[in-house]
Amino acid sequence: IxxxxxxxxxxxxxxxxxxxxxxxxxxxxxxxxxxxxxxxxxxxxxxxxxxxxxxxxxxxxxxxxxxxxxxxxxxxxxxxxxxxxxxxxxxxLGLPTWDKPAYACLASRIPYGEEITTEKLSRIGKAEKYMHSLGYREVRVRSHGSIARIELNPEDRARFCDPSTMDRVSKQLKAFGFLYVCLELEGYSMGSLNRNIV
Incomplete structure (x- = not known):
């Protein structure tokens, strides 16, 4: 602009x-x-x-x-x-970013009290970039130690639950360094890691 x-x-x-x-x-x-x-x-x-x-x-x-x-x-x-x-x-106003999904800092994917490292941030970033490449626009990959907890919009969960998709995502996120990969059943929720403090 x-x-x-x-x-x-x-x-x-x-x-x-x-x-x-x-x-x-x-x-x-x-x-x-x-x-x-x-x-x-x-x-x-x-x-x-x-x-x-x-x-x-x-x-x-x-x-x-x-x-x-x-x-x-x-x-x-x-x-x-x-x-x-x-x-x-x-x-x-014709701005090209009008429908850009919300995007918070990658550190917000790590629970409070768990140390933030460049390695963790890189792993989360790669995982979310991969999920975006599969067509999931609004996605969060929360990092709980060695566990990746994926949050998707409710309308995306049915598509994600195709066995071949789940296998592919699990394999790729494990290649990024996660040991376990799971889906948050409630779906995407802004500030979900704030539940312990609010």
Whole structure:
């Protein structure tokens, strides 16, 4: 859409984030948005905004505290717009990403208290990329130690339960390093790992 896109890359995982406490997202957002705010100031900008929306107030979001502390603005949330409304507006404006599925940080696939490593994140990323290649648009592969717990939209579960598909997925996810592969019977649920703390 003609806007300069600048990537700010972190090469290592911060020790507090790696420890994976329940408020991990606070530390991550503080580092990420701190770097963005600094870069914005260097370029002469005084306002930084993010894409938080009204739906984000319905789940445990410790990162929101860091964003507020850094004085980052959340105009979509302030306007009370939810994901569905944002998609409709994006479609109306002709944006190519209007129907892009929600995508949260890969660390959100690892239960709180279980250490985050680059190896685990890579394994999860490969597993989800593989699932996308099979046509599953909204999928989460939750990592519970050596177990991959797949969450799919309810309408995708019947297709997934074809024996040849299950065999193929199991074989591929085990090749990525998981020992066991299972399907979450309730299907995809945003923030499902927050159930223990909310």
């Amino acid at each position: 003609g806007i300069e896109h600048i990537l700010v890359e972190e090469q290592t995982i911060d020790a507090e984030i790696k420890r994976n406490p329940a408020n991990r997202c606070y530390f991550c957002k503080k580092i990420e948005f701190g770097a963005i705010v600094d870069m914005a100031k260097e370029r002469g900008f005084h306002i930084v905004v993010d894409g938080s929306n009204a739906d984000d107030t319905k789940d445990y979001r410790p990162g929101a505290k860091a964003i507020a502390e850094l004085k980052v603005m959340s105009p979509l949330k302030t306007a009370g717009l939810n994901k569905k409304e944002i998609r409709l507006l994006s479609k109306y």
